[in-house]
Amino acid sequence: MNGGVGLCIVLFLAAIVGTQAQAPAPAPANLAKTAGDVQYVGSQACKDCHSDITDTFYKNPHNKSIASQKELPERTGCEGCHGPGGQHIAAGQTMINFRSAPKEQVLDTCLKCHSQTLSRANIRRSSHTVNGIVCTNCHSVHSSPVTKNLLAKAQTNLCSDCHTNVRAQFSLPFKHRVNEGFMNCTDCHNPHGAFQPTWAYAARPRNVDHSKANEEPCIKCHEDKRGPFVFEHSPVRVDGCKSCHVPHGSTNSRMLTRPVVFTLCLECHNGSGNLGRQANGVKTQARTPHNMANPLFQNCTQCHVRIHGSNADLRYFR
Amino acid sequence: MHRLILFFCCLSVAEAQIPVAPTPQSADSTNGETNGNYNIVNNLEGGYRFNTVGGNSLQYRSSVNYGNGVRLLGSSLAVNSVNGRGTLVDQIVLTTQGLGNDPYQSAQLRVERNAIYRYDLGWRQNDYFNPGLLTAGGNSQHLIDTTYRMQDHNLTILPQSKYKFFFGHTGSAQLGPAFTTEQGRPGFQFLDVRRRWNEYRVGNEFSVAGVRVNWMRGWENFKEDDNFAPAPAGVPGFPATANAGLLSLDKSAPYHGNSPYWRVSLFTGNEMIDVNGRFTYTAGRRSFVFDETAVTGATGGPQTTTKVFSEGNAQRPVATGNLNVGFRPSSKLYLLNSTAVYNARTQGDSAFTQFSPGQPVTTISYNYLGIRTVANDTVLNYQVSNAIGFYAGYQYSDRLINSIEQTNLTDRPARQTNIHHAGNFGIRLRPLQDLTIQFGGEVGRANRPFTPVAPNHYHALNTRVYYRTRNLQVTAAVNTDYNNHSVTLSSYSSRARRYAVDGSWTRLSWFSVDAGYSKQHLDSVGGIAYIVAPETLVTGESSLYFSNLHTVYSGIRFAHRDRVELFAGLTRVQDTGDGRSTPAGSGVGSPREIFQVVQTFPLTFQSPMARVSVKINNNVRWNAGYQYYGHRQEFSPNLNYRANTGYTSLSIALNGSRISRP
Secondary structure, eight states: OHHHHHHHHHHHHHHHHHHHHHSOOOOOOOOOEEETTEEEOOGGGGTTTOHHHHTTGGGSTTHHHHHHTOSOGGGSHHHHHHOOOHHHHHHOOOOOOTTTSOHHHHHHHHHHHHTSSGGGTTGGGSHHHHTTOOHHHHBOSSOOOSSSTTBSSOHHHHHHHHOHHHHHHTTSSEEOSTTTTSOOGGGTBOTTOOOOOSSOSSSOSOSBOOOTTSSOGGGGTOGGGTOOOSEEOHHHHHTOGGGTBOSSEESSGGGBSSSSHHHHHHTTTTOOSSOTTTTSOOOOOOTTTOOTTSGGGGOGGGTSOOTTEESSOTTSOO | OHHHHHHHHHHOOOSTTOOSOSOSOEEOTTOOEEETTEEEEEEEEEEEEEEEEEEOHHHHHHHTOOOOEEEEEEEEEEEEESSSOOSSOSEEEEEEEEETTOSEEEEEEEEEETTTEEEEEEEEEEEEEEOOBOTTSSBOSOEEEEEEEEEEEEEEESTTSSSEEEEEEEEEEEEEEEEEEOTTOSSEEEEEEEEEEEEEEEEEEEEETTEEEEEEEEEEEEEEOOEEEEOOTTOTTSOTTTTTTEEEEEEEOOEEEEOOEEEEEEEEEOSSEEEEEEEEEEEEEEEEEEEEEEEEEOTTSOEEEEEEEEEEEEEEEEEEEEEEEEEEEETTEEEEEEEEEEEEEEEEEEEEEEEOSSOOEEEEEEEEEEEEEEEEEEEEEEEOSSSEEEEEEEEEEEEEEEEEEESSTTOOOEEEEEEEEEEEEEEEEEEETTEEEEEEEEEEEESSOSSTTSOSEEEEEEEEEEEEOSSEEEEEEEEEEEEEOOTTOSSEEEEEEEEEEEEEEOOSSSEEEEEEEEEEEEEEEEEEEEEETTTEEEEEEEEEEEEEEEEEEEEEEEEETTTEEEEEEEEEEEEOTTSOSSSOOOSOSOSSHHHHTTSBOOEEEEEEEEEEEEEEETTEEEEEEEEEEEEEESSOGGGOEEEEEEEEEEEEEETTOOEEOO
16 A cells, blocks of 8 residues: 555656656747836846856756746846846946845845745744844855855854854753754744744744644654643643743753752742632642652652653652 | 954854864865766765863763764765756755764755755754753753654655645654653662654645645654663662662553644735735644553562553644734835634543552543633834834733643632733834844733743843944844742742843954853742641742853954964853852842752853864865863862863865865
């Protein structure tokens, strides 16, 4: 059965590839087009002066639209981004320069093509856009030193240029391994804007990428903490992992917010205020057998082993 | 001038605490070898890592973990078709890092035929080690030495078409030994961690009536088949009585389940209005069995057999939705309304049976946790001119939490609601072409937060200033985040302030410098209640925590043409705590020593490094580097370590590509 399905998929892919590979190359589009007083001249005309860019442009992901020969002139090649070149060639008129263009123009130009992608569906509500950070702040279309996504720098350095305080957190003794190259910022964040977090009730965090099923991104790697468990440690589910952990880095082991476990637990389990399941406080320690004077009871997770959630015990004992 | 140079050299830290190897060099993408319709750029860096560790090597393994041996430190292969219409492939990009036993290994592959398919593979492996550390000294009882491996496959058919098809698989496994504990048993258990997670997904994207529809169906499967074994009595480092009297233990606790999900996303828009939404439904389900047989007693003497059996299942159906509606009456004004809905119900039952020498005991427990959240957020963003713009927004959230903890028939459902209001405002200024100033703030109020540490009465302020030219970049940022739960401080209050400044100067081809400093202050006070013998509840005391974290990093680079490049860097992290020189505080918060000695933890972590790269010929460079790691905790010196690490390697460019700096 599985072999049959696999064979079908292989044949399906082969058919598509074969069809495309054998199809004659589409006839070159008429690259010169006049619409009113704007004149598109095609990318070939740019080569005479800008050969330093055009000679290696076949390595650029934007070359796909040129290679397809199906796009209209205003949506492909040099003029797709920089605007019609007719007046530029004839009279030296300036085309769109992304270094000095207004932020809205940069965003609008890129989104002409790139808005039709799910991962960028929220770009206008992203905190980057709201704070005036647009595409060319992070992407370098013509001189990207990295192999993917035309980033202006390696991703870690790119993000830390602005998020200097976060950069410092990844230098702490206990941290997610971003500097080591094992993780990237985009494993947890979507710099193009994310949907409003559904697992949190405040406006923050922003630009945090959801897992595929709209849950907290931590479970993309820490699946064993996801559950469901018969006995959930409810703050994990209600307020999320950051109730006890610092996501970027910490001076405390296991990236906890406190250097020992018992203060972490007791600061919530203090019975005060209108908190908890019934809004009458989070339960305090049971009177037996606890005794904080005994070192045995100063490490809560020695007994409450399954602190993220348990199936066999209401108090997370096993 | 000499003083200035000396200042930079002393400060010299480089790019954060990025490890000294691999060498940050790659083949020049403008070169390579063109063969027929394909251009190939290929380079690799192979070499040898070494290290020596003094002090607590377990702590070193937990936080750094680089070892000795031959490594393929990094490699890159890029194949591109020149005409963009290759027969089967237009692009192949493969990059790797750390292969050959580094604790952080990864590989990424992209294979693409324009307009036909795109395949992305990500693979990574991490050696995760934790010897049961607690920052405050001593050991916890949970040690783990596992390998975590993850792979992610994504295949997109017709990636440039209006009709795309998606196929994917993500899988991970965590395998290795661990040490754990269990309530009611004085000793420790060996644990063979065996966790596997797999997700398969299929999806499609198309347009209908001007609306883009993207749907995905996924199946997630999780298996945890840990095996347990009793640690023998007298394990070094643990109490001599640990497991004494436990003659045998047979325990297994398989935990399996699936989380199939649907996700549908819709988006559409024109110049005036855009609408997008995302809706998911996940039907999580897990089943488990817990089976344990323990024999206790004196060897050769009377023995007691206790058997515990527990079984049940848990379900969590989760439905979520997001809907964003944006209006753009002009290119300068954007008004957005976002709604998010979350509805989760976690429920399950667990039957616990213990067969003791007396009568068997059976307990059936049932648990329910329902969370329903509705949040709505409105933001107005207006760009007045090139020099000034602002945004302002308001958010309302309403959360309902229902729960049942049924351990006996008298338990009753509990319910609470939590309503949250927040407003935010920000302004961005660009007084000069290269200067940007951002200021933003948020104020929030929640009436019944779930935990004391959750946002309640809070406000946050953020300011960033950037000055950027082609060769000089300076960034400064200030953030404050205050959260207060009660004026009496019987509950919780925290104050966090962060300051950071960073600059880099790259005007000269032979010299560049990058340096930064950040300070993070945190102080919090939380009311605590705890038990001391004989069964006495102590209240009215507070748990305090102070952290004053200073981080300095800098890097300095010298180059002699492209012949020789020298790089030196330093990262230094110092938590000065609250300034005390001994663990015991002044009695503030709680008179008990166990609470005073955990109020602050001064420590220092530093990592200077140096690297040299020498050109042998156009295609080969020799690299060598050294990095020191020093970890010092003032109050727990048994956790300190110092490590000398280094490497030597050759960077080789193949196919005519030439090594150069990115």
